[in-house]
Amino acid sequence: MVSGLARRGKIEDARNLFDEMPDRDEISWSVVIDGYIKSGFYKEALEVFNTMQSERIRPGKFVLTSVLAACAHLGALDHGRWVHAYVRRKKKSIVMDAVLGTALLDMYAKCGRLDMAWEVFESMKEKEVFSWNAMIKGLAMHGRADDAVELFFEMQRRKFRPNGITFIGVLNACAHSGAVEQALKLFNSMENVYNIEPEVEHYGCLVDCLGRSGRLEEAEELVNSMPIEPNPAVYGSLLGACRIHGNAELGERIGRLLLELEPNNSGRYALLSNIYAKAERWDDVAEVRKLMKERGVKTNPGSSMIELGGCVHEFKMGEGCHPKMKEIYSTLKVMIERLEMEGYVPNTSQVLFNIEEEEKETALQYHSEKLAIAFGFISTKPGETIRVVKNLRVCDDCHSAIKLISRVYGREIALRDRVRYHHFRDGTCSCKDFW
Secondary structure, X not given: OHHHHHHOOOHHXXXXXXXXXXXXXXXXXXXXXXXXXXXXXXXXXXXXXXXXXXXXXOOOHHHHHHHHHHHHHHOOHHHHHHHHHHHHHOOOOOOOOXXXXXXXXXXXXXXXXXXXXXXXXXXXOOOOXXXXXXXXXXXXXXXXXXXXXXXXXXXXXXXXOOOHHHHXXXXXXXXXXXXXXXXXXXXXXXXXXXXXXXXXXXXXXXXHHHHHOOOHHHHHHHHHHOOOOOOHHHXXXXXXXXXXXXXXXXXXXXXXXXXXXXXXXXXXXXXXXXXXXXXXXXXXXXXXXXXXXXXXXXXXXXXXXXXXXXXXXXXXXXXXXXXXXXXXXXXXXXXXXXXXXXXXXXXXXXXXXXXXXXXXXXXXXXXXXHHHHHHHHHHOOOOOOEEEEEOOOOOHHHHHHHHHHHHHOOOOEEEEOOOOEEXXXXXXXXXXXXX
């Protein structure tokens, strides 16, 4: 019954029934944890796992695989390391097969430890195509296009045949590093060499790659010539490229189309507003926001998470419920003042409202990733890496500010946004300002 309720999305009812059970075994706990994860409640899944541990229920392979998925989503590296250590201790009873090994390497990659992901991958005695795919995807997320492509060919030398998911991973790697010619070559080889018919996701990857590199005309031509109907994600990639390169004319055309295709997707309105704001077309910004209000569309607020001491802390702009919020704001104020002494000037083009410059600067100061980093400063030792996970794409202002923070304070900051990982060291970012 618990499983049935969880599968139908009634996770609260499932949890209540679970709490009423007089006897609960490892399978019962596994069902609840998996139910939370499939419903998108990752923090709750880890809380249940912690309770399971306190009741001395030994987790098996299936529970651990689910927990690793939650850790990957939250960037909960400490929890993930504990699972890894537990598997090593219980190696006689828990076999590190392809499924568990892949979940482990995926966790490390998504928590910013690509070195550990690679170590797990290399040590796996059993590998499946999905294991290679996960490692290629991890390399792509960290902007390691050359290594992702090399691994793509290495898997074939090891007699593993790439599938459609493999190509999504390697094409994404090319998109995140601007390797357009490599992406075109790989895309053309899908049918010619591997007999894999490109699907809409593959076209979307190629559109993204062309668009990010500034080849907007080619990207639009590809969309118009696709043998299958482009989906909103494909148009969204093109719209994102218009924002990056400031093409308001094409952005307006694609944006208006997307607002009709996905009238309830707040991200499309925000992106079009951003394009208008960058061009200082404030009347158009107001029109988009009015349309959102009329349609009852709510924006998806930016949030950033940081795990410290096995606890996941989440921050949102404008919220002050964290017990250390006063200290966080004080630390952030000092941090911004020090950055300004080093020449930092807030990039107010990121603020979508036609308000005074001083108000725009204040709004930028309290973006969720800056709050999370300030909390990291007061909660970690000097020299420790600060790891942050953000649900949206990092804005230009925060990206510039964090680069400067890494140099001024001598701290490495690993930030995972909705698109990829950014490793900030000594005033530079691993993405080379290409994201």
